[in-house]
Amino acid sequence: MRFAEPWYLLLFIPFALAFWLARRRAAWRDPELGYSSLAALPPTSGIRARAARLLPRLRPLAVGLVLLAAARPQAGREIREVVSEGIDIVLAIDLSGSMRSEDFRPRNRLYVARQVAKEFVRGRVQDRIGLVAFAGRSELISPLTLDYDGLCALIDGLDFGQLPDGTAVGAAIAQSAERLNRAPGKSKVLILLTDGINNAGAVDPVTAAKLAKAVGVRIYAIGAGTQGAAPFPVDDPILGRHYVWVASEVDEATLKEVARETGGRYFRATSAELLSQVYHEIGALEPSRVEMRSYTQWAEMGPRVLALGGALLALELLLGFTVLNRYP
Known part of the structure; x- marks a missing residue:
């Protein structure tokens, strides 16, 4: 595995910083409704509740995959051929x-x-x-x-x-x-x-x-x-x-x-x-006159990574506006 444009990986630094600041801002934000105790609320241990907790993680993951695709990851396969003059x-x-x-x-x-x-x-x-x-x-x-x-x-x-x-x-x-x-x-x-x-x-x-x-x-x-x-x-x-x-x-x-x-x-x-x-x-x-030649054939993995990131982003938006829609 290698990256054809490794400098794009530097974009992960501002992305990680923005993600950290967003998390801290969410923690400092005043609650929408004040409760003295959450004991009276029904438990949120169902599948939908667990999925709702995972939903916010899809967007950062999707953005990370898009940034990774920009660096053009490539998978290599070593090919060997025998060149002989028998x-x-x-x-x-x-x-x-x-x-x-x-x-x-x-x-x-x-x-x-x-x-x-x-x-x-x-x-x-x-x-x-x-x-x-x-x-x-x-x-x-x-x-x-x-x-x-x-x-x-x-x-x-x-x-x-x-x-x-x-x-x-x-x-x-x-x-x-x-x-x-x-x-x-x-x-x-x-x-x-x-x-x-x-x-x-x-x-x-x-x-x-x-x-x-x-x-x-x-x-x-x-x-x-x-x-x-x-x-x-x-x-x-x-x-x-x-x-x-x-x-x-x-x-x-x-x-x-x-x-x-x-x-x-x-x-x-x-x-x-x-x-x-x-x-x-x-x-x-x-x-015997035998020569072994080897070279690496590189295949672009960027389009696949980009497609996966786009799919995760589309999934996050779809679930966020439908079954996992939150109010307010």
Whole structure:
């Protein structure tokens, strides 16, 4: 609440002084009729009597409201709006068979990759994020969206067997870049996670990276997997599940070249903890650009206050000349 013309509130000083003098004058005035005692008069405790005692207070109240209306009281309502310049991001996640390796605790590489990707998505604000899965070929799982809950559900649904086995890194980069090229955002990012060497698809990763650079896409490449050999589960119908040690074959040279070509960075994640740190670091490199603006919208309350004062004054005059008319 504020007053647009607060100086009019100074009129309450002479008004209060006049009201006080009128009260004192009424107290000093000689009575119309002299009585030695009021005991013989009937009691004045009815509704009409009580209303008659309240009637003289309506006019000062009405005048006070009129003076208040002159000061133009205004009620404010704060309005907030989010002004954002979101980033367009595509997450490309490897679903090849080597992602079954269980060097990332508590389970295999794909399981940890899903959890970390969901954590990354939930930490973004006003960024449009899409999802690409790849193995022997690349497939768009989700277009760019702001529905983070729905996207996290799709990430949870990523599993082995959805695509033919293999590692089509170049195809994943090309498809992600094609999707980002359609996006209206100024900043476009691809986060590529793989644990292998490109061995499928019609385009090699470096050529795809050059295409991505041409449409303004930055690539952050992540090589997942421990250095050396990793335990790989094998389910045998007779012997049951047992583990064999399989060498981790991350093509770091190619992934570094892909990142360098597009102005991004390459990261090596050899554990679940390091993978989580990598996503956090990428999030810090590509912060969401969100600005909160707030302003107050003021509404004039003066006409309402003036109408209330006028209504009270009209009520006082109406009652004073009718049911509460006093004699003499």
